[in-house]
Amino acid sequence: MDMDMKEKRIHSAHCALRVAYGVVPIVAGLDKFTNLLVDWRMYLSPVFERLLPVSPTTFMHLVGVIEIAVGLAVLTVATRAGAYVAAAWLVCIAINIVTSGQHLDVAVRDLVMAVGAYTLARLEEARECEPAHGGQLKQAGATT
Numbered sequence: 001m002d003m004d005m006k007e008k009r010i011h012s013a014h015c016a017l018r019v020a021y022g023v024v025p026i027v028a029g030l031d032k033f034t035n036l037l038v039d040w041r042m043y044l045s046p047v048f049e050r051l052l053p054v055s056p057t058t059f060m061h062l063v064g065v066i067e068i069a070v071g072l073a074v075l076t077v078a079t080r081a082g083a084y085v086a087a088a089w090l091v092c093i094a095i096n097i098v099t100s101g102q103h104l105d106v107a108v109r110d111l112v113m114a115v116g117a118y119t120l121a122r123l124e125e126a127r128e129c130e131p132a133h134g135g136q137l138k139q140a141g142a143t144t
Contacts, residue, residue: 014127017120021086022075025067032064045100074120080128083121090114
């Protein structure tokens with residue numbers, strides 16, 4: 001396979017992950033304020049709920065703000081950082097769900113999604129180190 005075809009395939013995978021991990025957190029974050037998709041509080045473990053210094057609704061609103069910020073980061077110039085935060089965030093959500101003893105299927109899905117977010121972050125790192133025009137490396141902060 002020639003390099004152009006390989007690069008196109010990697011680029012299309014990167015773009016698909018970037019859109020998914022950008023748009024989905026924004027939609028889920030916005031829904032924390034409306035509960036149109038689901039009442040998100042049902043996924044909050046009683047163990048963690050007792051530890052909260054705020055109401056579950058207020059907590060979900062804070063979660064929504066963070067998710068929106070992560071989605072925007074992934075879609076803009078902070079893709080790598082946003083993807084790593086999304087991966088860690090999804091693992092934390094899965095841990096929360098497992099401690100509730102319910103919705104274990106959702107916990108498994110969140111762990112799989114965490115792997116996808118990690119993959120996006122790693123692809124972004126690889127793209128940052130690819131040879132750019134003239135054989136120079138595309139690195140954050142590099143001068144041309």
